[in-house]
Amino acid sequence: xxxxxxxxxxxxxxxxxxxxxxxxxxxxxxxxxxxxxxxxxxxxxxxxxxxxxxxxxxxxxxxxxxxxxxxxxxxxxxxxxxxxxxxxxxxxxxxxxxxxxxxxxxxxxxxxxxxxxxxxxxxxxxxxxxxxxxxxxxxxxxxxxxxxxxxxxxxxxxxxxxxxxxxxxxxxxxxxxxxxxxxxxxxxxxxxxxxxxxxxxxxxxxxxxxxxxxxxxxxxxxxxxxxxxxxxxxxxxxxxxxxxxxxxxxxxxxxxxxxxxxxxxxxxxxxxxxxxxxxxxxxxxxxxxxxxxxxxxxxxxxxxxxxxxxxxxxxxxxxxxxxxxxxxxxxxxxxxxxxxxxxxxxxxxxxxxxxxxxxxxxxxxxxxxxxxxxxxxxxxxxxxxxxxxxxxxxxxxxxxxxxxxxxxxxxxxxxxxxxxxxxxxxxxxxxxxxxxxxxxxxx
Amino acid sequence: xxxxxxxxxxxxxxxxxxxxxxxxxxxxxxxxxxxxxxxxxxxxxxxxxxxxxxxxxxxxxxxxxxxxxxxxxxxxxxxxxxxxxxxxxxxxxxxxxxxxxxxxxxxxxxxxxxxxxxxxxxxxxxxxxxxxxxxxxxxxxxxxxxxxxxxxxxxxxxxxxxxxxxxxxxxxxxxxxxxxxxxxxxxxxxxxxxxxxxxxxxxxxxxxxxxxxxxxxxxxxxxxxxxxxxxxxxxxxxxxxxxxxxxxxxxxxxxxxxxxxxxxxxxxxxxxxxxxxxxxxxxxxxxxxxxxxxxxxxxxxxxxxxxxxxxxxxxxxxxxxxxxxxxxxxxxxxxxxxxxxxxxxxxxxxxxxxxxxxxxxxxxxxxxxxxxxxxxxxxxxxxxxxxxxxxxxxxxxxxxxxxxxxxxxxxxxxxxxxxxxxxxxxxxxxxxxxxxxxxxxxxxxxxxxxxxxxxxxxxxxxxxxxxxxxxxxxxxxxxxxxxxxxxxxxxxxxxxxxxx
Numbered sequence: 001x002x003x004x005x006x007x008x009x010x011x012x013x014x015x016x017x018x019x020x021x022x023x024x025x026x027x028x029x030x031x032x033x034x035x036x037x038x039x040x041x042x043x044x045x046x047x048x049x050x051x052x053x054x055x056x057x058x059x060x061x062x063x064x065x066x067x068x069x070x071x072x073x074x075x076x077x078x079x080x081x082x083x084x085x086x087x088x089x090x091x092x093x094x095x096x097x098x099x100x101x102x103x104x105x106x107x108x109x110x111x112x113x114x115x116x117x118x119x120x121x122x123x124x125x126x127x128x129x130x131x132x133x134x135x136x137x138x139x140x141x142x143x144x145x146x147x148x149x150x151x152x153x154x155x156x157x158x159x160x161x162x163x164x165x166x167x168x169x170x171x172x173x174x175x176x177x178x179x180x181x182x183x184x185x186x187x188x189x190x191x192x193x194x195x196x197x198x199x200x201x202x203x204x205x206x207x208x209x210x211x212x213x214x215x216x217x218x219x220x221x222x223x224x225x226x227x228x229x230x231x232x233x234x235x236x237x238x239x240x241x242x243x244x245x246x247x248x249x250x251x252x253x254x255x256x257x258x259x260x261x262x263x264x265x266x267x268x269x270x271x272x273x274x275x276x277x278x279x280x281x282x283x284x285x286x287x288x289x290x291x292x293x294x295x296x297x298x299x300x301x302x303x304x305x306x307x308x309x310x311x312x313x314x315x316x317x318x319x320x321x322x323x324x325x326x327x328x329x330x331x332x333x334x335x336x337x338x339x340x341x342x343x344x345x346x347x348x349x350x351x352x353x354x355x356x357x358x359x360x361x362x363x364x365x366x367x368x369x370x371x372x373x374x375x376x377x378x379x380x381x382x383x384x385x386x387x388x389x390x391x392x393x394x395x396x397x398x399x400x401x402x403x404x405x406x407x408x409x410x411x412x413x414x415x416x417x418x419x420x421x422x423x424x425x426x427x428x429x430x431x432x433x434x435x436x437x438x439x440x441x442x443x
Numbered sequence: 444x445x446x447x448x449x450x451x452x453x454x455x456x457x458x459x460x461x462x463x464x465x466x467x468x469x470x471x472x473x474x475x476x477x478x479x480x481x482x483x484x485x486x487x488x489x490x491x492x493x494x495x496x497x498x499x500x501x502x503x504x505x506x507x508x509x510x511x512x513x514x515x516x517x518x519x520x521x522x523x524x525x526x527x528x529x530x531x532x533x534x535x536x537x538x539x540x541x542x543x544x545x546x547x548x549x550x551x552x553x554x555x556x557x558x559x560x561x562x563x564x565x566x567x568x569x570x571x572x573x574x575x576x577x578x579x580x581x582x583x584x585x586x587x588x589x590x591x592x593x594x595x596x597x598x599x600x601x602x603x604x605x606x607x608x609x610x611x612x613x614x615x616x617x618x619x620x621x622x623x624x625x626x627x628x629x630x631x632x633x634x635x636x637x638x639x640x641x642x643x644x645x646x647x648x649x650x651x652x653x654x655x656x657x658x659x660x661x662x663x664x665x666x667x668x669x670x671x672x673x674x675x676x677x678x679x680x681x682x683x684x685x686x687x688x689x690x691x692x693x694x695x696x697x698x699x700x701x702x703x704x705x706x707x708x709x710x711x712x713x714x715x716x717x718x719x720x721x722x723x724x725x726x727x728x729x730x731x732x733x734x735x736x737x738x739x740x741x742x743x744x745x746x747x748x749x750x751x752x753x754x755x756x757x758x759x760x761x762x763x764x765x766x767x768x769x770x771x772x773x774x775x776x777x778x779x780x781x782x783x784x785x786x787x788x789x790x791x792x793x794x795x796x797x798x799x800x801x802x803x804x805x806x807x808x809x810x811x812x813x814x815x816x817x818x819x820x821x822x823x824x825x826x827x828x829x830x831x832x833x834x835x836x837x838x839x840x841x842x843x844x845x846x847x848x849x850x851x852x853x854x855x856x857x858x859x860x861x862x863x864x865x866x867x868x869x870x871x872x873x874x875x876x877x878x879x880x881x882x883x884x885x886x887x888x889x890x891x892x893x894x895x896x897x898x899x900x901x902x903x904x905x906x907x908x909x910x911x912x913x914x915x916x917x918x919x920x921x922x923x924x925x926x927x928x929x930x931x932x933x934x935x936x937x938x939x940x941x942x943x
Binding site for chain 1: 827828829830831832833835838840
């Protein structure tokens with residue numbers, strides 16, 4: 001595929017890095033240095049210029065491109081770039097936007113602005129935070145088949161009761177499949193006799209309820225979070241609170257600006273909005289933030305987020321999640337004691353990469369470290385799975401593939417050896433990255 | 444408007460529009476004259492005012508008419524009610540029978556009518572003909588309709604914007620506009636009002652047909668339907684609803700209740716959308732207050748052994764609470780003889796009122812809901828000083844300015860009520876009439892909050908005639924002020940209103 005990426009910032013570079021090995025990638029950026037730096041490390045064609053300028057796009061040969069990814073830091077630039085690209089050719093256009101307001105318009109007619117796929121950074125980040133906040137040991141959460149199926153990556157703590165059990169012993173949940181185990185950066189496809197150890201990361205696929213049950217089996221003393229405090233009422237903070245409200249939580253949200261706080265209070269009926277400085281110790285004491293189950297920091301910049309979560313941690317908060325703008329800081333944050341650091345740019349880059357890599361797949365989730373992926377497919381008549389029991393078709397698959405869940409007409413089906421897959425079913429598959437192409441082809 | 448005029452209110456337009464209203468008043472007067480003819484009673488008391496009002500109306504409409512602004516809205520609302528009250532008093536004067544022939548009494552009765560109060564100075568009900576009693580009911584029905592729509596419907600027919608008027612009629616009520624066209628809205632509400640009235644007439648007649656309402660005539664059904672749905676409370680019978688069978692009393696309760704329910708929500712109910720009513724915080728507050736006060740009243744009545752059995756205890760408690768709370772003012776028994784505890788429950792009910800956007804008077808549940816919610820919010824922010832928590836009504840955020848206005852209105856109502864009480868007591872002492880503290884409190888609330896019957900001599904089976912003339916005149920003014928929600932009148936009294 002010929003792919004044009006407009007914007008060589010953190011998101012654009014990261015997408016380019018993931019795609020450069022298997023596709024022809026052209027990177028357009030207004031800043032000469034940035035483009036040049038990129039060409040030292042990656043096999044991409046650099047074009048210098050303004051992505052909204054038709055001449056620049058022409059010199060990047062957008063007319064012949066299969067896909068245009070607009071990933072600059074500016075929403076309007078990205079949307080205009082997609083619109084201009086549509087004029088020049090028939091490339092599939094992906095726009096990165098920050099504010100959900102464009103997404104709202106785009107969702108009404110999925111070709112608005114000449115954008116074929118819109119990725120909303122703030123909303124994605126909020127979704128990631130809410131997924132992480134919901135389950136105490138979850139590292140990553142993704143949903144498939146309109147929310148019927150959930151993929152969760154759990155870290156098994158050393159002291160967990162299921163550490164030391166075999167998979168057969170631990171798997172007492174009807175609608176849950178252990179798809180993969182990541183141990184010491186290697187993927188293990190679990191068998192009934194595989195032993196689970198503390199420190200393992202388990203990729204589980206199943207219904208959202210079974211995920212919650214499994215989550216409490218891993219860490220029984222930790223109930224689901226009751227009390228969530230969000231610090232910072234920007235778009236990410238607002239969307240996080242809104243999504244938490246949808247899930248029945250009554251979060252607290254601390255926002256410094258009075259007008260913004262009032263706006264938030266009016267738009268979030270089940271959230272207690274506090275108008276104060278998030279690093280005000282008196283306020284945090286008075287509001288018992290130390291007793292909160294989860295504290296989410298979504299302030300203006302990384303330093304403030306680090307400070308806010310460190311204070312909360314010291315006061316005794318159960319779990320601290322920080323938004324980190326600079327992707328490189330994520331590991332640093334987690335080293336100094338923040339439980340999870342979420343990078344909006346990383347989340348966006350992942351989402352766009354996933355989408356690009358497997359256009360055939362309806363939905364993709366990348367497992368940490370890029371070693372495996374979870375994909376959702378709609379089964380058509382060409383699939384090797386169709387009208388056969390899984391036991392038979394499994395023989396035709398390469399090693400490292402697990403069928404995690406099936407949905408048929410909006411119903412969840414737990415895959416067993418004798419389950420027969422029909423045309424139109426949605427299948428959620430766990431696969432190691434090495435065999436990804438082979439699997440995509442056969443399904 | 445030309446700059447030469449010193450007064451910045453376009454009073455010419457106002458007078459012209461009031462002229463149109465006065466002219467329209469000839470219609471009900473002539474209709475009542477027809478009824479008088481039917482009962483072989485003199486028609487002169489109705490035909491003479493009809494001619495007069497047509498004449499004055501025609502004269503006033505000769506004033507040049509201009510665009511209507513917010514300022515003119517206040518003046519029109521205030522003056523219309525006064526003008527209708529004066530015209531409404533004329534038949535009583537011309538009938539020259541009983542106490543009503545005295546001009547102050549006639550104006551009292553008429554004001555009590557159009558403001559849907561229901562306080563009466565009639566002592567001898569037989570002294571007046573059926574047509575005069577019907578005129579009292581018609582005044583109330585028009586008053587109820589007027590509160591809902593007349594101002595809007597009439598003015599929009601004259602092609603003037605009336606949205607501002609809706610505001611003065613209801614400072615805080617979120618009149619959820621059914622249609623963008625205010626004339627169509629007014630007509631819809633008018634139809635709901637008329638349909639409720641017709642339904643009540645029919646239900647009484649059906650009870651009569653079934654034999655459970657032996658003394659109900661068509662005349663009774665119509666006269667009471669006019670005053671129940673308008674939550675007004677005049678009855679041609681000296682015994683009010685006590686003159687009828689328990690079945691009739693039971694059937695009347697829901698009509699008073701509905702008359703004090705938001706008509707916009709009632710309209711949605713008839714369109715098969717009960718959701719709007721179900722989701723209304725105010726509606727549930729209204730229901731809760733009615734049931735709670737009924738429960739307490741019934742309990743106190745049971746303790747004092749007022750009635751022998753359970754049915755009358757519950758019926759009389761519910762009827763009286765609904766009647767007083769919705770500001771109707773019917774009575775099925777003389778609640779003057781009830782125990783003090785039960786009587787004070789009714790006194791409490793006086794200050795509630797029904798829902799905004801209905802024919803009810805008093806402070807209204809909308810304001811109490813906002814006061815309660817805002818107060819609860821204040822208690823919450825005592826514990827969480829940094830918390831920002833908007834007051835929400837049925838999910839919608841209420842503007843802080845509106846909350847402040849509501850507090851101010853409630854306070855203003857209480858202050859006016861206290862001042863009126865003090866005036867009643869001192870004026871009675873001056874004139875040498877005995878009025879007890881509680882009776883003064885009751886009479887002040889019953890007139891200013893447009894309820895009707897009070898306690899003591901002005902009780903449900905009594906009359907306001909014994910009050911000194913000055914007190915009755917004060918009542919007239921305050922019934923008027925209370926009906927148009929105080930503020931429009933106070934605005935007219937500010938010098939800035941008249942200047943630029």
